[in-house]
Amino acid sequence: MSANTAIRDEPEHIRSLLTRLHTESKAQEAAITRDDYNKASIHEVMRDKFIALDEDKAHYIYQLLRATGATTIVEAGTSFGVSTIYLALAANANSKANGKTPVVVATEHEPTKAARAREHWQQCGEDVVKAIDLRVGDLRETLKTNLENVDFLLLDIWTPMALPTLKLVQPKLRHGALIIADNTVMAKDSYKEFLDYVRAPGSGFIDTTVPFEGGLELLVYAPSQ
Template identity: 40%
Template sequence: MTRTHTLADPRVEAALSQMFARAAHDADAAALAREKLPEGFAPTTPQEQSDAAAEIYMPISAAGGQLLYNLVRAVRPSTVVEFGTSFGISTLYLAAGVRDNGTGRVITTELSRTKIAAARRTFAETGLDDVITVLEGDARHTLRDLDTPADLVLLDGWKDLCLPVLHLLEPRLEPGTLVIADDVDLDSLRPYLSYVRDPANGYQSVTFPVEDGMEISCRL
């Protein structure tokens, strides 16, 4: 007997296909964003960076998304926490896993109001909005009052903030919790990688070779 799954839902397939197609033009969107900035101005704060990148998708890969879906199905987390919604590509993979598990929720956080509005429309159109909670603002603030343990964490926002966000969440990480970070090849993620790869900090970490690489760390 063939079982269906949410990633095969035509609404989800169409949304992912459309967003990946748009993300293929990220380089053009980034160039246009730079042209719109005042001469000599370089975004420095997370909010400024977010505003400058409001039209840029910066997605995980399709293979990375499938890996996330499989991990959610296997772990069966009650609460998935995502840092960096963007337009919601990775969120859809996480939510699809939650839906097919029949239990759980995804809490995701994003700075860009433009991206939040677009992501919420997508979540409603795909029928997954009932398992997704979108928090607007800096993750260092929005996740501070998280009222439940985080059973699986995806860190895919600004790379220099991944370690501070992890530190914020650590009191809510039970042994066995998986923490996943995308884009291991980026220099700005190095402090985070140095931390989770040091066993003294309480993680067993492995790099999974999918696209730009995902670091999968298990809380010990």
């Protein structure tokens, strides 16, 4: 259990659910062998796995969202919906403060994973369910429409998808939007093109690697015009 108490004002039944889901996710990851990673069918191995964002990173993201008042949020890679719960909680809390409509656009390729995510959100309650717009299918299609003025983009997806997703959502980011990408130090080789893109002079992105385990990239989108 993380000592981080960022979500302590959120309902107890949701905090307990999150703790349980993080524990389950960690146990699954610990059981994946080196051999599994070498299999051609790694996607098969991952098909029934959470691979949830680490709890401390999720708390940090919740805090960033509360600091910035984000209500329009996109999540690339939803899996069983653990990180989505944090996004929905923060969007709802911000909405109470600024009157904007909370929308968390969640994306998941695997229908069975999407179904599990929905079950978890239902356990959280109506407020969480109502805040989430789950788009099932390849996000390169599902994010093409109905997306405006995005405050925050979470990239928690297979690394080759990070740059295509960023490029797809970039025209919809508001000035000053935040983007998070997970495991950018651990997977720095497969993130190379992504990191080259955001770090290029004039890219419009301001980039910091936050020293969480595996590395967590924090970007601000602030193009000069």
